[in-house]
Structures are given as C-alpha cells and as structure tokens.
Amino acid sequence: MIKRRILVVDDNPNERAAVERVLLRSGYEVIQATSGREALLILNQRKIDCVLLDHLMPDMDGLEVARQIKKDERLKIIPVIMLTGRDKEDDVLAAVNAGADDYIVKTSEPDLLLLRIEAMLRLGRLQRELYDKNSLLDKANSDLHKLDMLKSEFVSTVSHELRTPLSITREGLNLVLEEVTGSLNKQQKELLEVAKNNIDRLGKIISDILDISKIEAGNFPIHKSLVSINRLLQKTFLFFKQRAEQKGIEITLNMPKTEIAAYVDGERIAQVLSNLLNNAVKFTSEGGRIIIGLNEGERDIVCFVEDTGIGIADTDLDKVFTKFQQFSKSYGPGEKGTGLGLSIAKKIVNMHEGRIWVESQLGKGTRLSFSIPKYSIQEIISSHIRTAIRNAEDKMSKFSLLIVQAAGVEKEALFNDIEANIKITLRRSGDSVFSYNNKIIIPLLDTDRNGAQIVKKRVSELCQKYISGDKRFKNSAFTYSILVYPDDNTSEDIFIKKIVG
Amino acid sequence: MTDKKRILIVEDEKAMVDMLxxxxxxxxxxxxISAYDGQEGLQMAQKQNPDLIILxxxxxKLDGYKVCRMLKFSDIHKNIPIIIYSARTQxxxxxxxxxxxxxxxxxKTLGQSVLVDKIKKILSS
Known part of the structure; x- marks a missing residue:
C-alpha cells in the first residue's frame, strides 16, 4: 500500500519531532517544513495528502499559509489541519475563515490527532475524485462546444458551397427558358420549368437547414424595430398571390384599415409568414381558398393563415412544429415540405415572446396562427436602448442618441418624412426612429459623438427643408441634443429620463 | 464609331461570367471584360476605366467589400457605378x-435578368 504523506509545518523543532513520532508509528510518511514559505515550496513540488499547520509562526503564520493553499487552484483540494495552542473560539474561527478544513489543540491525545488525520485523508480522497471528475467534465464540455462550433461552421460553409453550383444551374436554365439562346417548344418549356422549380426547392431546403443550425447554435440574432404589420402582410401577400392563383387557389388578405405597428424583426416575421403561406399553397389544391388575417387584441397581435387544404390528422397535430416531420408523404404524388418551415417559424415566434398554434381538420383545412405581444412605446424605447447599450458593451463601441425636439410642427407627417429620409439619405437601414412626446428619437448604434454630429447635421438640414417656405411652420423651431454612451456617463435610466422629460 | 459601354465583371465562377x-x-x-479575383478586378478597374462594375x-485574394471601398475612396474612380451581385442574401x-x-x-437569388435591368437603368441615367 502507498504510504500517505503528511506535511508537518512548525517552527519549533521539538514539536515537529513529537508529531512526527506519532505519525511514523502509524505508518505515515512525514515531511517537515520549518516555515510557511518552505511549506508552500514543498507543496508545489511534491504530492502531499494532508497538511498539519502550526498556527503561530514567525514571518508567515499558519493562517496565511492556509489562505495561500486554498487560493491555489491545484493545491486547494489538499486538506489542512490547523494546530492551535489553545482551544479558544477566536482561534478556531480564524482557522476556519482562513480556509483550514479542521483544527486540533496541540495538547490533544495522539489518538485524537490520528483520528482527525484519518478523517481528513478520507475527505481529501473524495475531493480529489470530485476534482478529477470535474476536470473531465470541463474538458468534455469544451470539446462539445468546439464540436458544435465546428458543426455550425461546417453547415455554413457547405451551404455556401452548395449554393454556388445551384445558382449557376438556375442561371443556365433561365437563359434557355427565357429563349435568349433560341426558341423552345411547349414541352421543352414545361420540363425546364419543373427543373427550375426543383432547383428553387433545393435552395429553400439549404437555407432552412442553415437557419436551423444557426438557431441551434444560438447564432440567429433578432434585430427588432418598429414595423408596420399591415405593410408586412401586404408585401408577403403580393409575393404569394401569383403563385396561389397559378395553382387555381383564391387568396385573400383580411386586415383592419388602421395601421398596426409591432416591435419585431421585420425580416424574420416575414419569414414566419412565408413559411406558413408556403405550406398553405403547397397543401391546398385547385379551387381551394387561402385567407391571411390579422387581429389586434388588447395584449397581442394575432396573424393567421387559413386554408381549405388536405388538413392534418389529430394524432399528428402535436408534431407539426417538430423538425423533419412531414405528413404529406401519405398523400400520393403531391408536393412535399422540407419539414423545417414550421419548426423555424416556431423558434422565431418564441424569440419574440410570442406563441404559435395550429387548428386543423383532416380533409377540411388548416389554420396556423401566431401572436406577438404588444408593447407600449415607452417599453419599446426602453428595450431598444437597453439592447443598444448591451451591443455597445459587447463590441466595446459607442452608442449615441439623437433627440430632436419639435415645437409647432405637425408631428405625424414630419415624423414619417424624417424616418423615410434618414433611412435613405443616411444609408443606415438598421436604425430605428421613434416619435414620442413631441420628440423624434433616433438611436444610433455603433456611433460615436463625431458620427452623431454628422447625422445631426443631415437631420437638421432635412427638418429645415421640410418647414421652409411653409406658412404653417412660421413659428416652428427645432432643438437637437446628443447623448453618448459611455462617454456622457450615461445609463439606461439617464437616456429614458432625457426622452421622457 | 459606336458608343460601346465597357462593363467589368469581377466574379470567380467562370460559368457565371459566361452566362452573363x-x-x-x-x-x-x-x-x-472580366476578372476572376479581387486583386485582378481592382487593377482592371483602375487601368481600363470601365463604365460599370459588377462585383x-x-x-x-481580395474580397468584394474591400475592392468596392478602395475604388469609392479614390477620387479618380469613385464615379464608376458598382453593382454588388452576391449569393449573400441577409x-x-x-x-x-x-x-x-x-x-x-x-x-444572386433574384437572377441575372434583374441584374441586367439594373445595369440598363444605371447606364442610361
């Protein structure tokens, strides 16, 4: 059996010798250290199973040695027993606070000392095992993380590599189909159309797989801004109208005339809608109907896509949002999905704190709905600023806020004008513009004071141009202010105060 | 004497260039005229003075963003219109x-017919 090795640290040679005698008799190997420094040196060089540490020593006392040991990542799992002269509460407390695992009074019976050491060695063994297992887990974890990164990178590279030959093939087909290279007969045209549709289908599968892998790797950022849901629905509707009508499906858009704006990532929500519509068109046959709808509730906005298609069996309903679930296979030669569209839609809706659900009857049709929470303009501005500050912290960049105070101006019209103009003239499509409390609020991401000054100059030119020569604005005036994070000692609260006040 | 417009295509896929x-x-x-990498593209843009660049x-060697920025920063070349034609769609x-x-x-997902419309529009303005 391997001898357990005990390090005895004491400046008094007699006491060291006395302890050593007891330990040697019980079959331990003993190493002596005459000072705290020597003890630390030995600990760093040799494998020690337990430390017996004198409390009072010149230069570096026992408490300091215990602290040093417990501070060291590698050494801290070695049990430390403090040897004290007196059995006083203060001493015990000081020992425990310094990180000692146990203490014993020097005048104790040798048997008691041995019992304590035995206990500590057991503790040390357990700690060592735990430490080893933890290191293994840490390593496995970091390996997994690396593997996951590699997987995402792999998927992203592969999809790009796949897309290049795909777009070349598509271009070639297009050239022939558009009869640039000579005329085609009807059958040739039809065959090439089928080929092209399947190229597009492949393209869609590739981008769906890329999206899923990004979502799963947590690398699917959502950039929220204030978006008109009406306009978004209209755009998506027009995009699908032709396709549906070509298939002989009647498609209608039902929405309130009043503008409904939501704080969302417009591109992503459009993707959700497209995925729902894609399915609706795919699984509805000639003569069927599709309705796109929008309802505004008190707390949320609900969009839905309803069709008179093949429907989904009750037993399959709870699986529709699971990836790679396809039900149409049993329905003969019809079109097939990728089994990814609804799974992606669900992930995106959830990232917006919304809900997505399905109602369906086999053979009758399906209705897929999703909700997006409504926020007050204050909540939206707060959230936007919070995100902007976090972005600046992460990237170690700056965040500027430009506030335009407008007095005596017909606000709504001016706001719309400025928003449109800022987006075009500044070429900063990522920026949002908010109107609140007679102010126009322009958060400028990754922009320092110089950048904000340039924006301010352009915005002020815009405002002046807008009101000049118009009698209604005779008494109008604008004031501009810029706040920069972190330069102006700004925080979320300060930004909000400035906006509300 | 014809008023032929010179178009530079910078694109590493030869098939794409041929089809366009x-x-x-x-x-x-x-x-x-065409170039198959960024460096060659930049040099051709500087020497051959095209009326328009498809990038x-x-x-x-040199990515398209850099080529574009270098040309747009130069007083001599900044007026050459540049159309970015890319597979990146986000x-x-x-x-x-x-x-x-x-x-x-x-x-690129929109296809070359959309690109050609844009070329005509820019060259006629």
Whole structure:
C-alpha cells in the first residue's frame, strides 16, 4: 500500500519531532517544513495528502499559509489541519475563515490527532475524485462546444458551397427558358420549368437547414424595430398571390384599415409568414381558398393563415412544429415540405415572446396562427436602448442618441418624412426612429459623438427643408441634443429620463 | 464609331461570367471584360476605366467589400457605378454593401435578368 504523506509545518523543532513520532508509528510518511514559505515550496513540488499547520509562526503564520493553499487552484483540494495552542473560539474561527478544513489543540491525545488525520485523508480522497471528475467534465464540455462550433461552421460553409453550383444551374436554365439562346417548344418549356422549380426547392431546403443550425447554435440574432404589420402582410401577400392563383387557389388578405405597428424583426416575421403561406399553397389544391388575417387584441397581435387544404390528422397535430416531420408523404404524388418551415417559424415566434398554434381538420383545412405581444412605446424605447447599450458593451463601441425636439410642427407627417429620409439619405437601414412626446428619437448604434454630429447635421438640414417656405411652420423651431454612451456617463435610466422629460 | 459601354465583371465562377456575357450580348452593345479575383478586378478597374462594375463579394485574394471601398475612396474612380451581385442574401450583407459605397445590391437569388435591368437603368441615367 502507498504510504500517505503528511506535511508537518512548525517552527519549533521539538514539536515537529513529537508529531512526527506519532505519525511514523502509524505508518505515515512525514515531511517537515520549518516555515510557511518552505511549506508552500514543498507543496508545489511534491504530492502531499494532508497538511498539519502550526498556527503561530514567525514571518508567515499558519493562517496565511492556509489562505495561500486554498487560493491555489491545484493545491486547494489538499486538506489542512490547523494546530492551535489553545482551544479558544477566536482561534478556531480564524482557522476556519482562513480556509483550514479542521483544527486540533496541540495538547490533544495522539489518538485524537490520528483520528482527525484519518478523517481528513478520507475527505481529501473524495475531493480529489470530485476534482478529477470535474476536470473531465470541463474538458468534455469544451470539446462539445468546439464540436458544435465546428458543426455550425461546417453547415455554413457547405451551404455556401452548395449554393454556388445551384445558382449557376438556375442561371443556365433561365437563359434557355427565357429563349435568349433560341426558341423552345411547349414541352421543352414545361420540363425546364419543373427543373427550375426543383432547383428553387433545393435552395429553400439549404437555407432552412442553415437557419436551423444557426438557431441551434444560438447564432440567429433578432434585430427588432418598429414595423408596420399591415405593410408586412401586404408585401408577403403580393409575393404569394401569383403563385396561389397559378395553382387555381383564391387568396385573400383580411386586415383592419388602421395601421398596426409591432416591435419585431421585420425580416424574420416575414419569414414566419412565408413559411406558413408556403405550406398553405403547397397543401391546398385547385379551387381551394387561402385567407391571411390579422387581429389586434388588447395584449397581442394575432396573424393567421387559413386554408381549405388536405388538413392534418389529430394524432399528428402535436408534431407539426417538430423538425423533419412531414405528413404529406401519405398523400400520393403531391408536393412535399422540407419539414423545417414550421419548426423555424416556431423558434422565431418564441424569440419574440410570442406563441404559435395550429387548428386543423383532416380533409377540411388548416389554420396556423401566431401572436406577438404588444408593447407600449415607452417599453419599446426602453428595450431598444437597453439592447443598444448591451451591443455597445459587447463590441466595446459607442452608442449615441439623437433627440430632436419639435415645437409647432405637425408631428405625424414630419415624423414619417424624417424616418423615410434618414433611412435613405443616411444609408443606415438598421436604425430605428421613434416619435414620442413631441420628440423624434433616433438611436444610433455603433456611433460615436463625431458620427452623431454628422447625422445631426443631415437631420437638421432635412427638418429645415421640410418647414421652409411653409406658412404653417412660421413659428416652428427645432432643438437637437446628443447623448453618448459611455462617454456622457450615461445609463439606461439617464437616456429614458432625457426622452421622457 | 459606336458608343460601346465597357462593363467589368469581377466574379470567380467562370460559368457565371459566361452566362452573363451571353445575356448582355443578346441585350445590347456592350464590351465585357472580366476578372476572376479581387486583386485582378481592382487593377482592371483602375487601368481600363470601365463604365460599370459588377462585383461579387466572396472573391479570392481580395474580397468584394474591400475592392468596392478602395475604388469609392479614390477620387479618380469613385464615379464608376458598382453593382454588388452576391449569393449573400441577409439584411446584414445588404447593409455592409451599402456601407462600402456600392450603388446597388442585387442578390444572386433574384437572377441575372434583374441584374441586367439594373445595369440598363444605371447606364442610361
């Protein structure tokens, strides 16, 4: 059996010798250290199973040695027993606070000392095992993380590599189909159309797989801004109208005339809608109907896509949002999905704190709905600023806020004008513009004071141009202010105060 | 003497260049020159003074963003219109394309007929 090795640290040679005698008799190997420094040196060089540490020593006392040991990542799992002269509460407390695992009074019976050491060695063994297992887990974890990164990178590279030959093939087909290279007969045209549709289908599968892998790797950022849901629905509707009508499906858009704006990532929500519509068109046959709808509730906005298609069996309903679930296979030669569209839609809706659900009857049709929470303009501005500050912290960049105070101006019209103009003239499509409390609020991401000054100059030119020569604005005036994070000692609260006040 | 417009295509896929050339030849009277990497593209833009540049983003040696920025920063070349024609389709890519000063951005998914419309529009303005 391997001898357990005990390090005895004491400046008094007699006491060291006395302890050593007891330990040697019980079959331990003993190493002596005459000072705290020597003890630390030995600990760093040799494998020690337990430390017996004198409390009072010149230069570096026992408490300091215990602290040093417990501070060291590698050494801290070695049990430390403090040897004290007196059995006083203060001493015990000081020992425990310094990180000692146990203490014993020097005048104790040798048997008691041995019992304590035995206990500590057991503790040390357990700690060592735990430490080893933890290191293994840490390593496995970091390996997994690396593997996951590699997987995402792999998927992203592969999809790009796949897309290049795909777009070349598509271009070639297009050239022939558009009869640039000579005329085609009807059958040739039809065959090439089928080929092209399947190229597009492949393209869609590739981008769906890329999206899923990004979502799963947590690398699917959502950039929220204030978006008109009406306009978004209209755009998506027009995009699908032709396709549906070509298939002989009647498609209608039902929405309130009043503008409904939501704080969302417009591109992503459009993707959700497209995925729902894609399915609706795919699984509805000639003569069927599709309705796109929008309802505004008190707390949320609900969009839905309803069709008179093949429907989904009750037993399959709870699986529709699971990836790679396809039900149409049993329905003969019809079109097939990728089994990814609804799974992606669900992930995106959830990232917006919304809900997505399905109602369906086999053979009758399906209705897929999703909700997006409504926020007050204050909540939206707060959230936007919070995100902007976090972005600046992460990237170690700056965040500027430009506030335009407008007095005596017909606000709504001016706001719309400025928003449109800022987006075009500044070429900063990522920026949002908010109107609140007679102010126009322009958060400028990754922009320092110089950048904000340039924006301010352009915005002020815009405002002046807008009101000049118009009698209604005779008494109008604008004031501009810029706040920069972190330069102006700004925080979320300060930004909000400035906006509300 | 014809008023032939010179178009530089910077694109590393030769097949893409060939197809675009066929389409343009059918469509109008253009002189097409091409480069297959960013460095060559930049040099040709500087020496051959094209009327318009079609620029891919993911290019060997020098990426399209850099080529675009270098041309737009130069007083001599900044007036040559640049259309970015790329397989990258995300909003973020579009933003980057705008920030590097390109005059237009057409995703490859839209196809070359959309690109050709844009070329005609820019060259006639």
């Amino acid at each position: 050339t066929i389409r343009l030849a059918k469509d109008g009277n253009y002189e097409i 891919d983003l993911m290019l060997p 909003e973020h890519d579009k933003k980057l394309a705008q920030e590097c000063g390109a005059d237009a951005y057409i995703p």
